[in-house]
Amino acid sequence: MPPKSKPAEAKAAAPSEDVSMTDAPEADSPPLILDEHNPAIMAFGQQRIRTVEEQDADLLIQLPGSHEFAASFEFTKEDHTLGNALRYIIMKNPDVEFCGYSIPHPSEELMNIRIQTYKSRGVEGTGANWFAEGTPTEALEKGLNDLIDLCDVVTEKFQGAQEEYGTKMKA
Amino acid sequence: MAPIQPSREELDRRKASHVVGINAETVTNVSSTDFPGHWPGEDNSWSLEEFRNTLKVDMHHSTRTESSFSLIGIDASVANAFRRIMIAEIPSVAIEDVFIHNNTSIIQDEVLCQRLGLVPFQGGKQGIREFLKWHKKANPEVGQPEGESDKFDYNTIILSLKIECTRNKEAEKGESDPLKAYHNAHVYAKDIQFKPFGRQEQYFSGDDAIRPTNPDILIAKLRPGQCIDIDMHAFKGVGSDHAKFSPVATASYRLLPTITITKPILGKDAEKFQRCFPHGVIKLDKVSKKEAMKKGSGYEGHEGQNKAVVLDAMKDTVSRECLRHPEFEGKVKLGRIRDHFIFSVESVGQWESEDLFLESVKVLKTKCEALKKNLSTIDR
Numbered sequence: 412m413p414p415k416s417k418p419a420e421a422k423a424a425a426p427s428e429d430v431s432m433t434d435a436p437e438a439d440s441p442p443l444i445l446d447e448h449n450p451a452i453m454a455f456g457q458q459r460i461r462t463v464e465e466q467d468a469d470l471l472i473q474l475p476g477s478h479e480f481a482a483s484f485e486f487t488k489e490d491h492t493l494g495n496a497l498r499y500i501i502m503k504n505p506d507v508e509f510c511g512y513s514i515p516h517p518s519e520e521l522m523n524i525r526i527q528t529y530k531s532r533g534v535e536g537t538g539a540n541w542f543a544e545g546t547p548t549e550a551l552e553k554g555l556n557d558l559i560d561l562c563d564v565v566t567e568k569f570q571g572a573q574e575e576y577g578t579k580m581k582a
Numbered sequence: 583m584a585p586i587q588p589s590r591e592e593l594d595r596r597k598a599s600h601v602v603g604i605n606a607e608t609v610t611n612v613s614s615t616d617f618p619g620h621w622p623g624e625d626n627s628w629s630l631e632e633f634r635n636t637l638k639v640d641m642h643h644s645t646r647t648e649s650s651f652s653l654i655g656i657d658a659s660v661a662n663a664f665r666r667i668m669i670a671e672i673p674s675v676a677i678e679d680v681f682i683h684n685n686t687s688i689i690q691d692e693v694l695c696q697r698l699g700l701v702p703f704q705g706g707k708q709g710i711r712e713f714l715k716w717h718k719k720a721n722p723e724v725g726q727p728e729g730e731s732d733k734f735d736y737n738t739i740i741l742s743l744k745i746e747c748t749r750n751k752e753a754e755k756g757e758s759d760p761l762k763a764y765h766n767a768h769v770y771a772k773d774i775q776f777k778p779f780g781r782q783e784q785y786f787s788g789d790d791a792i793r794p795t796n797p798d799i800l801i802a803k804l805r806p807g808q809c810i811d812i813d814m815h816a817f818k819g820v821g822s823d824h825a826k827f828s829p830v831a832t833a834s835y836r837l838l839p840t841i842t843i844t845k846p847i848l849g850k851d852a853e854k855f856q857r858c859f860p861h862g863v864i865k866l867d868k869v870s871k872k873e874a875m876k877k878g879s880g881y882e883g884h885e886g887q888n889k890a891v892v893l894d895a896m897k898d899t900v901s902r903e904c905l906r907h908p909e910f911e912g913k914v915k916l917g918r919i920r921d922h923f924i925f926s927v928e929s930v931g932q933w934e935s936e937d938l939f940l941e942s943v944k945v946l947k948t949k950c951e952a953l954k955k956n957l958s959t960i961d962r
Contacts, residue, residue: 448716448737449673450820451945454952458959486953492666493949499659503628505618552957555950560630561660562947565653566940568639572651573936576641 459487481527482547489522501554506545526550588623601917606905614657649935653923661835661923667942668833670822674932675703675710679815686808697801699826701771702930706790713785717817735780739792739816742775747804764806772797795931831928837918839898845913846880852890858904865893
C-alpha cells in the first residue's frame with residue numbers, strides 16, 4: 412500500500428525539519444539530532460551502560476571481587492567494535508591493572524567490560540587518599556575521552572593524506 | 583626506585599617486536615605489548631601527542647568506488663573497529679518494503695523481493711545523508727493505526743517497477759534470441775522508476791535522482807504475456823540489520839609484509855627465489871665489484887652474478903612459498919608489521935570510498951560521546 416503522505420502532511424509531522432538544510436552542519440555539532448530513529452542518535456537518549464556491581468548491590472548480593480577498585484560495566488547494543496577498542500584504550504591507562512571485555516552470549520546484544528584499578532596508587536609518601544584517583548568509572552570515562560581524541564587525530568591525518576594525494580594526482 | 587634502563591640489545595629486541603614473525607608453520611610475536619607495565623622502564627601509557635606524532639596515513643589509490651590507504655601506528659583493535667563500522671554501522675538506503683500488484687513471471691514473489699532488496703541505489707549526497715531520516719517500523723504486534731501513515735517524504739523513497747514483455751513485430755521470423763524477438767525479455771535495475779514526492783524533488787532531481795548504481799543488474803527474465811507490477815519503499819538502514827544496507831562491497835585490511843634476506847641469494851637460486859613471489863616483489867641485481875671484494879659479505883667471488891633484492895614487499899601476498907625450499911633455509915625471514923594496516927575499501931556506490939572511512943571514524947566518535955553521556959547518568 413503506497414503511503415498517503417502529502418507534502419503538507421509531511422511538513423506538519425516534522426516541524427523543525429528544515430532548520431539547517433541549506434547550510435552544511437558543522438563538524439562539531441552532533442549530526443542529525445532531529446533524526447530520532449537513527450540508532451546512533453537514539454544512543455544519546457537511552458541508558459546503555461549499567462554497572463553489574465550496582466545492580467547486585469540492590470539485591471544485597473555483592474559480586475565477589477567487586478569493590479571501589481573493580482567494576483564490571485554492561486553495555487547494551489554494543490559488540491566487539493567498541494568492546495575491543497575501548498579495552499585497548501583503557502589498558503593504556505597506567506592506573507588500570509586489568510581490563511577485559513566479553514560478550515556473554517552471541518544472541519544477546521550485550522557487552523561487558525571489567526576494569527580493575529591499582530589500589531596502592533598514590534599511597535607512597537604523599538599520604539594521599541588512595542581511592543581518590545583511578546576508580547573504574549573514571550578509567551572508563553578517560554577511555555571514552557581518549558577514544559574521542561584518537562578519532563579526531565585519525566580524521567585530521569586522513570584528511571591531510573587526502574589533500575596530499577589530491578595535489579599529487581594533479582601534478 | 584630509579585627507573586630501570588633497558589640495555590641496547592633489549593631495546594632493539596623490543597623494537598623488533600612490532601614485527602609479527604612468519605615461519606613455515608607458525609607465527610610469533612602476535613599480540614601488541616604497548617601497555618603500561620608491560621616492559622620495565624617503558625611508559626607506554628596513552629599520549630595523544632605521541633599518537634599524533636606517530637600516526638601516519640598514506641593514500642595509495644583512490645577512486646569514487648575504490649580506495650586503498652595505509653594507517654600506520656594504530657592498534658589492531660581500533661583499526662578493526664573502523665573496518666567493522668564500515669561494514670555494519672554506516673547507513674545506506676535500500677528497498678525494504680515491496681508491494682506486488684502483479685507478478686506473472688516465473689520468478690516467485692519472495693525471491694523477486696529479495697533480489698530487489700539487494701539492488702544498490704545512489705542519489706543526491708545531501709538528500710541521502712541529511713534530508714533523509716530513519717524510518718521506524720511500526721510494532722508488528724500493535725500494527726499501524728488505521729488511516730495513519732509513518733511514511734513521509736523525509737523517510738521513504740518510493741520506487742516502482744512496471745514492465746510487460748511483448749513480442750517484437752519487427753523481429754525476423756525464427757529469431758531465437760529472446761532479446762531481439764521480444765520487448766523487455768530482460769528486466770534490469772535501470773527499469774526501476776523513482777517516484778519523488780513532497781520535498782524530494784528539491785533534493786533528488788536531475789543528476790541527484792535516486793537510481794541504481796549499476797543499471798545493468800538483471801532482476802528477472804520475462805516471456806511474452808508476462809508482466810511485473812510492483813511498488814517499492816526504500817528506507818535508510820544499517821548493515822548490522824541486513825547486508826543489503828551495508829555501504830561497502832568489501833572493507834578489509836592486511837598487515838604490511840616484510841621480507842628480510844639475511845644471507846645472499848645468488849645466481850639460479852635468486853631466479854627461483856624471485857619466482858616464489860608475485861611480480862614486482864623481488865628484483866635481480868648484479869653483484870658489484872665492491873661487494874665481491876668485501877670479505878665475509880657472502881658475495882666473494884660472485885661478481886656479476888644475479889642477487890635477489892627486495893623491491894616492494896607491499897605487493898607480497900605472504901604465500902610463504904619461499905619457506906618450502908631447502909636452498910633458502912636460514913637466508914630469508916618473513917614478517918608483517920603489526921601496526922601497519924593496508925586498508926582496502928570498495929564502496930557499493932552510495933558513498934564515496936574515502937568518505938566511508940571518515941564516516942566510520944565519526945560513527946565511533948559519536949558512539950563514545952553517547953556513552954559518555956550515559957556514564958554520567960548511570961544508575962547509582
